[in-house]
Amino acid sequence: xxxxxxxxxxxxxxxxxxxxxxxxxxxxxxxxxxxxxxxxxxxxxxxxxxxxxxxxxxxxxxxxxxxxxxxxxxxxxxxxxxxxxxxxxxxxxxxxxxxxxxxxxxxxxxxxxxxxxxxxxxxxxxxxxxxxxxxxx
Numbered sequence: 001x002x003x004x005x006x007x008x009x010x011x012x013x014x015x016x017x018x019x020x021x022x023x024x025x026x027x028x029x030x031x032x033x034x035x036x037x038x039x040x041x042x043x044x045x046x047x048x049x050x051x052x053x054x055x056x057x058x059x060x061x062x063x064x065x066x067x068x069x070x071x072x073x074x075x076x077x078x079x080x081x082x083x084x085x086x087x088x089x090x091x092x093x094x095x096x097x098x099x100x101x102x103x104x105x106x107x108x109x110x111x112x113x114x115x116x117x118x119x120x121x122x123x124x125x126x127x128x129x130x131x132x133x134x135x136x137x
Contacts, residue, residue, distance in 0.1 A: 004124065009047065009124070013083055014035070017116070021039060023041070026038040036084040041071045041109055042112050046116055046117050047073045047083065048102060054100075055099065058097040061094075061095055070088075
């Protein structure tokens with residue numbers, strides 16, 4: 001059985017982003033030139049499905065004022081994975097970063113999360129030996 005590598009997960013996620021997996025309020029502004037934009041919440045949930053760990057939430061600030069939140073993952077031994085960090089412009093900064101309990105039920109962005117998750121799992125199933133591991137997800 002081939003191991004499931006982080007590079008495989010990252011490639012499957014990045015190839016699965018589209019306007020329909022982004023935050024609906026920002027969907028009209030989604031740009032394939034910056035495909036990670038507004039994908040952080042659903043991406044962090046999918047990474048959590050696959051690798052476990054903690055969900056981390058930081059604050060996005062412009063000129064010191066919080067304008068949004070940013071989500072990423074922390075695995076064991078403090079290893080952090082942020083597949084959407086490049087979405088931010090130079091004037092946007094991410095500060096903080098606290099572990100947040102995963103919601104028992106995904107309410108906000110549920111459709112987007114389920115769509116991204118299905119695409120990622122389909123992409124991973126194409127790899128030899130991954131079928132059995134992703135079937136349980």
